[in-house]
Amino acid sequence: MTFIRTLMTLILAMLLSAPSLALDRGTKEEARAMLDSAMAHVKKVGVEQAYKDFTTDKSAWTKKDLYVFAMNLTVTMIVLDANEKMVGRDLINLKDSSGKAFVADLIATAKKGAGWVDYEWADPLTKKVEGKSSYVQMVPTGTSFIGVGIYR
Numbered sequence: 001m002t003f004i005r006t007l008m009t010l011i012l013a014m015l016l017s018a019p020s021l022a023l024d025r026g027t028k029e030e031a032r033a034m035l036d037s038a039m040a041h042v043k044k045v046g047v048e049q050a051y052k053d054f055t056t057d058k059s060a061w062t063k064k065d066l067y068v069f070a071m072n073l074t075v076t077m078i079v080l081d082a083n084e085k086m087v088g089r090d091l092i093n094l095k096d097s098s099g100k101a102f103v104a105d106l107i108a109t110a111k112k113g114a115g116w117v118d119y120e121w122a123d124p125l126t127k128k129v130e131g132k133s134s135y136v137q138m139v140p141t142g143t144s145f146i147g148v149g150i151y152r
């Protein structure tokens with residue numbers, strides 16, 4: 001009987017937590033708002049200081065599953081809170097799980113000014129590969145871009 005009660009409690013806990021997990025996902029609107037805030041911060045304190053802040057002030061630049069990332073135009077990751085091991089790496093040949101070389105799309109979109117890019121990426125929380133869309137925008141210096149992505 002104790003086993004059944006424990007099992008039922010576990011099942012109930014999982015069912016009750018499922019809706020809250022869904023609420024932890026950022027929306028396209030929230031991603032755009034975070035990017036707008038990040039871009040305002042870049043303009044206020046400069047690119048170098050802003051990139052330091054994006055890396056060190058996680059409470060300000062990470063909300064739900066949203067985070068700010070930055071790459072320079074030579075395809076080196078500058079800021080990536082979700083996977084710090086990728087910072088400083090040349091990502092020109094990076095492909096998503098479907099074989100799409102999406103980094104080139106990120107750069108091309110940023111060079112146009114701003115826009116959304118779709119690709120597949122592992123969710124750092126669930127470790128599952130999911131559809132992701134990132135909104136990217138060129139910084140005023142024109143040497144790098146910042147982005148914020150959502151899982152679709």
